[in-house]
Amino acid sequence: MHSPVVLGLDFGGTKIAAAVCEPNGARLGATTVDTLAEGGARATLERGIGAARGLLASAAPDRPLAAVGVATFGIPGEDGVALAPAVPGWSDIALGRELREAFAGARVSMATDVKAAAQAELAWGALAGCDPGIYLNLGTGLAVAIVAGGSVVLGRHGASGEIGYNLRSLGDVGLPLGERQPLEEAVSGMALLREASALLPYATGAVDVFTRAGDDPRMARLLDDFVAELAFHLVNLAVAVDPERIVVGGGMVRSWHRLETDLRRALEAAVPFPPELVPAAFPFDAPLMGALALGTAAAREAQSEGAAA
Numbered sequence: 515m516h517s518p519v520v521l522g523l524d525f526g527g528t529k530i531a532a533a534v535c536e537p538n539g540a541r542l543g544a545t546t547v548d549t550l551a552e553g554g555a556r557a558t559l560e561r562g563i564g565a566a567r568g569l570l571a572s573a574a575p576d577r578p579l580a581a582v583g584v585a586t587f588g589i590p591g592e593d594g595v596a597l598a599p600a601v602p603g604w605s606d607i608a609l610g611r612e613l614r615e616a617f618a619g620a621r622v623s624m625a626t627d628v629k630a631a632a633q634a635e636l637a638w639g640a641l642a643g644c645d646p647g648i649y650l651n652l653g654t655g656l657a658v659a660i661v662a663g664g665s666v667v668l669g670r671h672g673a674s675g676e677i678g679y680n681l682r683s684l685g686d687v688g689l690p691l692g693e694r695q696p697l698e699e700a701v702s703g704m705a706l707l708r709e710a711s712a713l714l715p716y717a718t719g720a721v722d723v724f725t726r727a728g729d730d731p732r733m734a735r736l737l738d739d740f741v742a743e744l745a746f747h748l749v750n751l752a753v754a755v756d757p758e759r760i761v762v763g764g765g766m767v768r769s770w771h772r773l774e775t776d777l778r779r780a781l782e783a784a785v786p787f788p789p790e791l792v793p794a795a796f797p798f799d800a801p802l803m804g805a806l807a808l809g810t811a812a813a814r815e816a817q818s819e820g821a822a823a
Contacts, residue, residue, distance in 0.1 A: 519535065525562055529546050531546045531799070579620040587627055646660060706736070713732050
């Protein structure tokens with residue numbers, strides 16, 4: 515009888531990535547397709563499932579599927595995905611039930627993309643053995659994941675670490691979300707692009723700010739303000755959690771040399787016991803790695819339960 519495999523599936527705002535691995539994490543194959551969000555949630559889900567089935571057929575033919583780990587924008591649940599505006603209608607997709615039906619017989623484990631990334635760093639990367647630790651995602655959006663007791667903290671509604679909703683000033687106290695600017699709209703890749711585009715009409719991403727900050731005073735001020743506000747919230751989080759290490763992932767890690775000094779200085783100046791600050795082991799494909807980590811953990815659980823029975 516053929517040994518089982520594990521599938522990792524990462525639903526992103528612009529692309530869907532899938533990978534197949536052995537239960538020990540050894541990768542057998544991977545594929546990527548465009549999300550095509552304009553086609554809507556149902557089409558996005560079907561593209562992901564189709565890509566995953568094709569990958570299983572080519573990379574692990576005739577091998578049973580033990581588990582599926584899933585990372586997604588938003589907070590996934592059996593009957594919907596909360597806080598998921600990237601694809602129209604994604605919040606109404608019963609993601610858990612749909613995936614269990616699509617991959618019948620396999621155990622399905624789901625998490626937000628950032629929590630999945632933290633799971634990968636906990637299992638195989640820079641958060642291994644840290645208790646507690648913080649994973650900071652600096653990409654298109656902004657969020658963190660907290661690791662404690664060997665697990666990623668979910669929170670009551672799965673929304674632990676969603677610091678993109680943080681208040682930015684005393685004047686924000688008591689205001690609903692629609693009447694204030696949440697942190698993510700000021701400190702994130704999309705926020706940097708928006709601000710840069712007002713100054714550089716040809717700007718295509720946050721990378722333009724980092725690249726030009728050395729010789730363009732406008733970009734330098736924009737970046738200084740960005741890092742200062744990020745540091746403010748990261749310091750407060752570190753004071754609250756008292757982490758052993760803060761691990762930073764996401765696209766902006768490509769400019770780690772520009773971020774590290776100011777963030778480290780802020781932490782060392784204000785946190786009673788300053789944590790280590792390091793780049794992630796998987797800075798750019800962490801959600802997919804996290805999906806595989808979720809899947810391998812689910813496969814181990816299923817195997818243990820089977821042995822106990």
